[in-house]
Amino acid sequence: MIEDSRMSDNPSSIINPQSLTILNTPVHAVTMAETLALARQFMREPRLHQICTTNPEFVMAAQTDADFRRALREADLCLPDGIGLVWASRWASPRGVGGRPLPERVPGSELVYNLAGLCAQEGWRLYLLGAAPGIAEQAAAIFQEKHPSLTIAGTYAGSPDPAENDAIVQRINNGRADMLFVAYGAPWQDKWIARNREALPTVRLAIGVGGALDFVTGKAIRAPRWVQKLGMEWLHRLIKEPWRWRRMLALPQFVLAIVKGSRRAGEQR
Numbered sequence: 001m002i003e004d005s006r007m008s009d010n011p012s013s014i015i016n017p018q019s020l021t022i023l024n025t026p027v028h029a030v031t032m033a034e035t036l037a038l039a040r041q042f043m044r045e046p047r048l049h050q051i052c053t054t055n056p057e058f059v060m061a062a063q064t065d066a067d068f069r070r071a072l073r074e075a076d077l078c079l080p081d082g083i084g085l086v087w088a089s090r091w092a093s094p095r096g097v098g099g100r101p102l103p104e105r106v107p108g109s110e111l112v113y114n115l116a117g118l119c120a121q122e123g124w125r126l127y128l129l130g131a132a133p134g135i136a137e138q139a140a141a142i143f144q145e146k147h148p149s150l151t152i153a154g155t156y157a158g159s160p161d162p163a164e165n166d167a168i169v170q171r172i173n174n175g176r177a178d179m180l181f182v183a184y185g186a187p188w189q190d191k192w193i194a195r196n197r198e199a200l201p202t203v204r205l206a207i208g209v210g211g212a213l214d215f216v217t218g219k220a221i222r223a224p225r226w227v228q229k230l231g232m233e234w235l236h237r238l239i240k241e242p243w244r245w246r247r248m249l250a251l252p253q254f255v256l257a258i259v260k261g262s263r264r265a266g267e268q269r
């Protein structure tokens, strides 16, 4: 149920993170610092690299959504965004498979600030796609306030509707974007990036950021630090946004699947 492997051997790779497979879904064992080093590495290679901000909801959705599962498997980096993945890796990672659990959570909502900083430092053009109308523009202004040298390649709410696909691709290409944040929520954002990998020649890093732009602009409020430290940010989100309850049923289902899987693995040993 939880297996580990190495990322494919790439001679240009400096960092070669361990990849765990949790319920057939890849998750990379990286820290925030390693993620930023990998992001630099990706930006040096002339092709689009996809990053996913994986959590237990992703893992459960991937069990039944083949396109989403393929997008996650073919992504260059699946970050451990959900604390449930870190817990599962610590609790269920069999000792015989290296016993190396995921080192920490790498939340997309923090990573977006670091990636925007990287773009400012390196002169890379950042495009913000998705979220409710006006949010991407507000987020761009906040990033630019923090990093005055940041160049925004463009902002657009749009939608993941295939009918809008080509027009959105054209906007991003016209903006000569180097890096792209897509805020359509999972699985739409990740499938959007996967199906447009070949259509965005200037983009070297594209990441599905979920509600991160809502957090940047204050439209949504993250849990206090101490709640985050307890690993209870998901509960805070459920309390603040109770309409999520149906989606969050994936969490107990995830726990159950992990428990069942590790029992089965135990019986087979």
Ligand code: UDP
Pocket (backbone or CB within 6 Å): 130, 131, 132, 157, 158, 159, 160, 183, 184, 185, 186, 209, 210, 211, 212, 213, 214
């Ligand atoms: N969203 C969008 N278009 C859509 C559906 C969602 O722009 O058709 C945006 C929504 O406004 C929000 C983000 O996608 O900013 C998804 O946020 P959510 O909190 O649901 O994502 P999560 O962080 O849970 O993946």
